[in-house]
Amino acid sequence: MAVDLGDRLRAAFRWTDPGDGTGYLVSNRSGWWRDPLIISGLGDALGALFRESSPTVVVSPEVTGFLLGPLVARALGAGFVEAYRAGVRRPIAEPMRWATVPSDHRGEEQLLGVREGLIAPDDRVLVVDDWAATGAQIRALRSLLGDNYVGAAVIVDECPPKVAASLTIRGLLRGSDL
Ligand SMILES: O=P(O)(O)OC[C@H]1O[C@H](OP(=O)(O)OP(=O)(O)O)[C@H](O)[C@@H]1O
Secondary structure, three states, X not given: OOHHHHHHHHHHOEXXXXXXXXXXXXXXXXXXXXXXXXXXXHHXXXXXXXXXXXXXXXXXXXXXXXXXXXXXXXXXXXXXXXXXXXXXXXXXXXXXXXXXXXXXXXXXXEEEEEEOOOOOOOOOEEEEEEEEOOOHHHHHHHXXXXXXXXXXXXEEEOOOHHHHHHOOEEEEEEHHHO
16 A cells, blocks of 8 residues: 555544544544545555455445445456445345344444345455454355455454454554554
C-alpha cells in the first residue's frame, strides 16, 4: 500500500458518538468515499493483497461492499457478485443461496445470500469489504463459497489474529490504527 493512502484513510476516518448515552462510538467511513485519491487508490491497494491468487470474481456484502467490491474487481480484471442481506429489501426474484451469519459485531443474526449460478466451479473468489470486526460475515460467505474462496481483503482488519489467519483475511489497516 502506498504510504500516503494509509495516511489518507486515517485522516478521513471519524468516530461518531450517536448521543444515545451508551458511550458506544460508531465508525463514520463516509470521508473515505468523499476523498478522490482514496477512491482512485483503494481498488489497486486491496487487489494487491491477493493479486498472486488471481481472483476471477469479487463477492461483497451490502451495503458498503457494493461500493468497494467493484473498485477491486476492476483493478483485478475480475467480475463482481453481490451478497445480499435478507430482509432489507423486497425479496429477490431469482433463486438464491443463503448462509447464516450467527452473530456479527452487533450481536445480530443475519442471512447473506448470492444468486445461484453466478459462481462457476473454477472461479477463484475474493471477498471484499470495508471492515472485518468479528469475521462473522466473512465466515458465512466462506461457507457459501466453499473451495472457490481464496480469502478476504478489507480496509480495516480488527479481527483477532487467529480469526484473520483462519479466514485468510488481509487488511490495509488494523483497528488500532484508527
Ligand atoms: O466482521 P463482522 O463482525 O461480520 O462485521 C463486519 C461488517 O460490519 C460492517 O458492516 P455494517 O453492518 O456496518 O454494514 P454496512 O456495510 O451497511 O456499513 C462491515 O461493512 C462488515 O460488513
